[in-house]
Amino acid sequence: MANAVRILMTLFALVGFAILARVLAGDDTSTQIISTDEALFSYGHGLRETVVGLGILLLGAWLTGKLSQLVKLSKITGYILFGILVGPHVSNVIEQPELDFLKLANDLAIALIAFAAGGEIELSFVKRSLKMIMMIVGGQVVFVLLLVGGAMFGVFRMLPELGIAPDHALPIAMVVAVIATASSPAVVIALIEEMRARGAFTQAVLTATVCKDLVLLVLFAIAMAISGGILGIDSGGEHSLMGHLAMHLGGSLAIGAVVGVALAAYVHFVGAHLAMVLIGASFGLALIAGSLDLEPLIAALAAGVLMRNVYPEQTESLFETVRELSVPVYAVFFAVAGCHTDPAALVTVWPAVVTLVVVRVLAIGLGTWGGAKIAGADMSTQRWGWTAFISPAGVSLALVYLLAQDFDQALRPEGVAESEQAPLTMVLISAIALQQLVGPILFKIGLARSGDAGREVAPPPSGMAPDSADQ
Amino acid sequence: MILTASGLLATAPFAVRWRRGKTMAALISGGWLAMTAGLLIGPAGLNLVEPTTLLQTFPLLATGLGWIGLMVGLQLRRDVVLALPTSVRHLVAMDIVVSVVLFGGAATAMLYWWWRDRAGASVHEGIVLVLAASVGWAMETRSLHSDGGGPAQERLSIAIRAGGSLAAVIAITIFGLGAVATGGSLSAGDLAAPGWLIAPGLCAVLAIFMGVAGRFMLGLAGKHTAEQLAVFLGVVAFVAGIATELGVSALFAALMTGAVMANLKGVDLRRFERFILAAEHALAVIFAMVAGVLLDPMIGWTGFGVVLVLVGLRQTAKPGAVRFALRTQRATTDQPARGEVPARSRLYGGAARQSPIAMIMAVGLVLSHPTESSRELLTVVVLTGLLCQLVTMVRRVPAPSVAESAPVALETSPTVDGEGAQ
Numbered sequence: 001m002a003n004a005v006r007i008l009m010t011l012f013a014l015v016g017f018a019i020l021a022r023v024l025a026g027d028d029t030s031t032q033i034i035s036t037d038e039a040l041f042s043y044g045h046g047l048r049e050t051v052v053g054l055g056i057l058l059l060g061a062w063l064t065g066k067l068s069q070l071v072k073l074s075k076i077t078g079y080i081l082f083g084i085l086v087g088p089h090v091s092n093v094i095e096q097p098e099l100d101f102l103k104l105a106n107d108l109a110i111a112l113i114a115f116a117a118g119g120e121i122e123l124s125f126v127k128r129s130l131k132m133i134m135m136i137v138g139g140q141v142v143f144v145l146l147l148v149g150g151a152m153f154g155v156f157r158m159l160p161e162l163g164i165a166p167d168h169a170l171p172i173a174m175v176v177a178v179i180a181t182a183s184s185p186a187v188v189i190a191l192i193e194e195m196r197a198r199g200a201f202t203q204a205v206l207t208a209t210v211c212k213d214l215v216l217l218v219l220f221a222i223a224m225a226i227s228g229g230i231l232g233i234d235s236g237g238e239h240s241l242m243g244h245l246a247m248h249l250g251g252s253l254a255i256g257a258v259v260g261v262a263l264a265a266y267v268h269f270v271g272a273h274l275a276m277v278l279i280g281a282s283f284g285l286a287l288i289a290g291s292l293d294l295e296p297l298i299a300a301l302a303a304g305v306l307m308r309n310v311y312p313e314q315t316e317s318l319f320e321t322v323r324e325l326s327v328p329v330y331a332v333f334f335a336v337a338g339c340h341t342d343p344a345a346l347v348t349v350w351p352a353v354v355t356l357v358v359v360r361v362l363a364i365g366l367g368t369w370g371g372a373k374i375a376g377a378d379m380s381t382q383r384w385g386w387t388a389f390i391s392p393a394g395v396s397l398a399l400v401y402l403l404a405q406d407f408d409q410a411l412r413p414e415g416v417a418e419s420e421q422a423p424l425t426m427v428l429i430s431a432i433a434l435q436q437l438v439g440p441i442l443f444k445i446g447l448a449r450s451g452d453a454g455r456e457v458a459p460p461p462s463g464m465a466p467d468s469a470d471q
Numbered sequence: 472m473i474l475t476a477s478g479l480l481a482t483a484p485f486a487v488r489w490r491r492g493k494t495m496a497a498l499i500s501g502g503w504l505a506m507t508a509g510l511l512i513g514p515a516g517l518n519l520v521e522p523t524t525l526l527q528t529f530p531l532l533a534t535g536l537g538w539i540g541l542m543v544g545l546q547l548r549r550d551v552v553l554a555l556p557t558s559v560r561h562l563v564a565m566d567i568v569v570s571v572v573l574f575g576g577a578a579t580a581m582l583y584w585w586w587r588d589r590a591g592a593s594v595h596e597g598i599v600l601v602l603a604a605s606v607g608w609a610m611e612t613r614s615l616h617s618d619g620g621g622p623a624q625e626r627l628s629i630a631i632r633a634g635g636s637l638a639a640v641i642a643i644t645i646f647g648l649g650a651v652a653t654g655g656s657l658s659a660g661d662l663a664a665p666g667w668l669i670a671p672g673l674c675a676v677l678a679i680f681m682g683v684a685g686r687f688m689l690g691l692a693g694k695h696t697a698e699q700l701a702v703f704l705g706v707v708a709f710v711a712g713i714a715t716e717l718g719v720s721a722l723f724a725a726l727m728t729g730a731v732m733a734n735l736k737g738v739d740l741r742r743f744e745r746f747i748l749a750a751e752h753a754l755a756v757i758f759a760m761v762a763g764v765l766l767d768p769m770i771g772w773t774g775f776g777v778v779l780v781l782v783g784l785r786q787t788a789k790p791g792a793v794r795f796a797l798r799t800q801r802a803t804t805d806q807p808a809r810g811e812v813p814a815r816s817r818l819y820g821g822a823a824r825q826s827p828i829a830m831i832m833a834v835g836l837v838l839s840h841p842t843e844s845s846r847e848l849l850t851v852v853v854l855t856g857l858l859c860q861l862v863t864m865v866r867r868v869p870a871p872s873v874a875e876s877a878p879v880a881l882e883t884s885p886t887v888d889g890e891g892a893q
Contacts, residue, residue, distance in 0.1 A: 052712025
């Protein structure tokens with residue numbers, strides 16, 4: 001109790017200090033500082049403030065994670081909650097321009113999380129359990145597409161305030177259903193590490209989540225192309241050109257393989273400054289993937305899988321370094337995800353949100369249970385496997401924004417200004433927010449009930465191998 | 472940039488071997504190789520990285536400055552500072568006087584003259600930077616050791632290193648306070664007040680708050696490296712961010728925070744310090760590269776003249792001042808002399824070399840004021856450092872005269888002498 005009070009006091013003091021500094025510094029320190037002399041560069045609004053934003057998110061999310069552990073919740077729930085509270089939609093301590101600049105930190109986090117996820121996947125396990133993984137993923141995809149698609153079609157017809165024209169209802173429901181199939185490998189990997197889980201259940205759900213990510217990209221491209229065709233909208237970009245899909249996925253895998261081999265060689269021949277080199281590689285991967293229009297998550301996953309399965313001994317220290325970087329990375333990543341969440345949206349569109357969430361959970365549950373049962377998976381995977389797939393992926397939000405951007409005309413009812421979000425966008429964002437909060441709690445329960453939690457041997461308390469001590 | 476930095480870091484294990492040679496020790500310790508790499512990929516070379524692109528990574532660079540500041544501040548444990556020999560404190564005091572009088576005066580005259588036709592140039596900030604950069608010297612002494620120096624030589628080497636470390640703290644403080652004094656105003660609503668009045672006070676409050684909060688959070692983190700790293704990065708980013716918002720140097724604010732953390736009881740910081748210090752080389756490489764990219768080699772003859780004056784002053788004044796300060800520190804009590812320093816040594820010449828922290832402060836100035844003048848100042852500081860390094864490497868030391876040949880007692884603390892704590 002005393003610790004909780006201290007944590008809360010520290011949290012309030014941190015936020016208070018930041019607000020005080022901003023009040024004293026005025027609205028626009030950047031232009032004030034470079035008002036004289038021949039400016040070489042003008043900092044955009046929010047760039048300087050991003051430094052303190054990063055500090056608040058790191059410390060605040062970390063402290064809230066500790067608080068949530070005290071009340072037996074997952075740390076990730078705490079990270080997300082803190083993000084929601086300080087984000088632009090609630091207290092605006094972290095403003096939207098800062099979030100835009102924090103994209104760099106987010107890209108780094110995605111790459112590192114994907115490295116870690118890739119490092120957890122054993123190809124021997126995938127080979128052995130290919131049938132089970134395919135059944136689970138297939139079961140989920142089929143049930144989610146059918147149930148969520150059907151439910152959303154009904155919601156669009158019954159709730160005219162969402163502004164979806166009757167003839168648009170089916171294609172848009174299909175795209176929404178595809179987005180609903182996405183699950184978060186980041187939450188899964190973070191919770192597995194938090195709970196120090198090991199075992200068949202853990203391996204199965206992690207591998208299935210990662211595989212589903214690959215399936216999602218293909219499905220989304222197909223759904224956007226079909227829906228765009230039905231609605232008569234040229235959705236533009238790579239998702240309208242099926243021919244680019246293979247290049248998109250193939251290119252991501254190829255880049256990942258190159259980075260994986262390079263990192264393994266570095267660790268084997270040099271082995272120094274691993275943390276810095278890993279951070280550099282993650283940034284590099286994110287930047288290269290961004291400029292080539294590839295998927296950084298898949299590229300980093302491929303690198304991780306390759307390193308773990310082809311050079312397991314050489315890269316052990318590298319994955320240990322990834323683990324050491326995990327806490328700050330997860331804190332920022334999930335807090336930023338929380339910042340993007342708008343709880344107010346939930347109030348206005350709650351019937352649609354509740355329907356979407358309930359039906360999605362039901363569909364995932366049925367799909368996972370059915371797939372696992374047919375494949376003859378162990379009982380814990382059959383019973384508790386679904387809990388791993390409730391948290392929506394980071395990519396879900398990106399896909400929602402892509403949908404909102406490409407199908408803006410079809411989603412926006414008359415009278416809704418362009419500066420405002422379309423009602424369906426609010427529904428999807430609110431549903432993601434709700435599941436982001438609930439998902440980690442459910443998976444924590446699932447891990448505990450499966451018996452995998454706490455089975456990984458904890459590292460020695462020193463935790464400071466000479467190679468990994470270079471953060 | 473990432474590839475080059477990774478490449479340079481990849482050479483780290485080999486660099487340890489190369490540093491056994493005196494020339495390579497001087498080159499690597501000064502960060503000149505990384506800086507040259509930065510220059511090559513920057514606009515002065517292949518133009519692969521634009522300074523404006525680099526400045527977009529401001530949050531990361533500011534956090535890096537905070538990291539360095541905290542790293543220096545954590546060394547300021549009261550017991551360590553008190554254990555410093557009086558002679559080292561006198562040595563640093565003498566250096567500060569010399570720097571303020573000679574370099575401060577010279578910087579004022581030269582910068583007013585150099586930028587006389589340039590409206591709005593930040594002359595005051597320039598003076599502060601040149602003054603702060605002139606304080607202290609490079610701590611690296613390996614490249615200056617001669618064979619058979621004996622214990623007197625070793626004692627001098629320790630004094631140079633300890634003096635350099637203490638002077639780096641003073642330099643950052645001068646830079647931090649000077650930047651605040653020459654900065655703008657802070658205002659809360661209608662109540663505007665000069666920044667120099669509020670900002671240092673707030674910085675002190677921030678340091679105390681973050682010191683106490685940091686200790687508490689480290690206690691919560693326990694012995695988990697990942698948790699400690701989260702706290703450390705958060706503290707660094709928060710302090711650097713608040714300092715940036717207040718218009719104060721992130722280096723200075725983090726130094727104060729580190730000093731507070733180091734002097735609070737309760738949590739063992741040794742493990743924490745170990746992984747902070749482990750990043751020293753990587754940070755040095757990154758900042759040297761950033762400096763290389765941000766350099767503006769076209770400073771003209773006037774700028775080059777400023778560099779030559781500064782190099783001349785360092786070469787003439789610094790070794791003499793150090794030698795004078797140490798040689799006059801004869802034991803003033805009746806106790807037998809606790810140690811001696813040689814009459815002549817290349818190590819005295821080492822004091823002419825610029826402290827690496829000077830380059831970090833200059834990069835900090837460009838980051839906080841990204842103007843052409845700031846880039847020119849960075850170039851002046853870097854060129855001064857490089858030329859001083861080169862001159863020191865080739866400089867010969869004359870043999871001592873008969874009168875000078877007797878070693879002079881240097882009052883050193885028992886801790887430094889290895890004779891145990893008092």
